[in-house]
Amino acid sequence: MVVEYKLREMRPSDVLAVVRIANQSFLETARLGWLMGRRIVQRLISDRECLFVVEDSRGEVVGFVVGGCRGDRATIGWIAVHPNHRGRGIGGMLLKAVEDRAREKGIRVVETGTPFARPFYEKYGYECVHVERSMILELVGRSISIPEGVRIRTIMLDDLPMLLEFMGDEDEWLRFASAYFAAYENDPEKAILVTSEEENVLGVAVGRSDKTCSELAALSYLFVKEKGDAVKVLNSFAYVASSRGHRWLGVELPIMGITEELLEKMGWQDAKLPFFWTRYRLRKKL
Numbered sequence: 001m002v003v004e005y006k007l008r009e010m011r012p013s014d015v016l017a018v019v020r021i022a023n024q025s026f027l028e029t030a031r032l033g034w035l036m037g038r039r040i041v042q043r044l045i046s047d048r049e050c051l052f053v054v055e056d057s058r059g060e061v062v063g064f065v066v067g068g069c070r071g072d073r074a075t076i077g078w079i080a081v082h083p084n085h086r087g088r089g090i091g092g093m094l095l096k097a098v099e100d101r102a103r104e105k106g107i108r109v110v111e112t113g114t115p116f117a118r119p120f121y122e123k124y125g126y127e128c129v130h131v132e133r134s135m136i137l138e139l140v141g142r143s144i145s146i147p148e149g150v151r152i153r154t155i156m157l158d159d160l161p162m163l164l165e166f167m168g169d170e171d172e173w174l175r176f177a178s179a180y181f182a183a184y185e186n187d188p189e190k191a192i193l194v195t196s197e198e199e200n201v202l203g204v205a206v207g208r209s210d211k212t213c214s215e216l217a218a219l220s221y222l223f224v225k226e227k228g229d230a231v232k233v234l235n236s237f238a239y240v241a242s243s244r245g246h247r248w249l250g251v252e253l254p255i256m257g258i259t260e261e262l263l264e265k266m267g268w269q270d271a272k273l274p275f276f277w278t279r280y281r282l283r284k285k286l
């Protein structure tokens, strides 16, 4: 049977079908039931000019794209096709819809970011312009102990002024404080101060648990005065994450004092988990 597909603009009555397809396509949204519905409804309210769906000959929605046109750039936010209908050009139809809308508005560049669909975008003429690398370490089955010669304790609110002095840079401290307060409610124990046995501060690390996977602890901030102490601070954080029962530790590069090569030598791998990944930034000139 030949199925005919038709592209059209997204309507409020499509929300449920779109959420279902999203939840079958993106693991991170499937684990947060409210997330995709909220995003789609918000976009239908605020800016729907680049929201499209494809329906089959029975009028069932089988794919959607949430794009946007702002200034001199168009973007693809989310695009997904029902698993039974993939590989038939529907993804391409949806991309083209956003590109055509962008052209109508005089826009000449479309940008997107993706962890897994790079081959799909490249097929339609997108080029990778930047890699945001994330790496991951499986903590289970590994010997994890406190690095030699260090002490670890949780950062208390009252430590904040002392840390401003330690960092000696207001902007750096603000980056730290932003990560610290983000972790404050759910992950207070994952903000750690690492000192020598003589109580000299070597560095700090702040992490957060991942909303979509409780098995993952992600490092959100690391600071050391001496680059040579970075591995000690990272390994201290691994110790805390492992003690708190996380299976994986994830980091987004760059991290102060630590290179990708060093992480690879220590057994870290490229992050390709459905809830923590390396991301490719892609661009197409129209």
Ligand SMILES: CC(C)(COP(=O)(O)OP(=O)(O)OC[C@H]1O[C@@H](n2cnc3c(N)ncnc32)[C@H](O)[C@@H]1OP(=O)(O)O)[C@@H](O)C(=O)NCCC(=O)NCCS
Binding pocket: 025, 026, 077, 078, 079, 080, 081, 082, 085, 086, 087, 088, 089, 090, 091, 092, 093, 113, 114, 115, 116, 117, 118, 119, 120, 121, 123
């Ligand atoms: C990526 C996606 C939207 C493509 O939709 P589609 O209708 O199958 O796309 P098309 O038929 O137009 O193009 C198919 C091409 O996509 C690529 N592709 C197919 N499956 C893919 C996958 N799982 N991952 C990456 N690329 C894939 C291939 O290059 C394929 O080309 P080929 O048929 O010549 O081998 C669809 O696979 C999907 O919904 N995936 C899950 C959600 C997702 O990853 N979205 C994009 C990230 S935001």
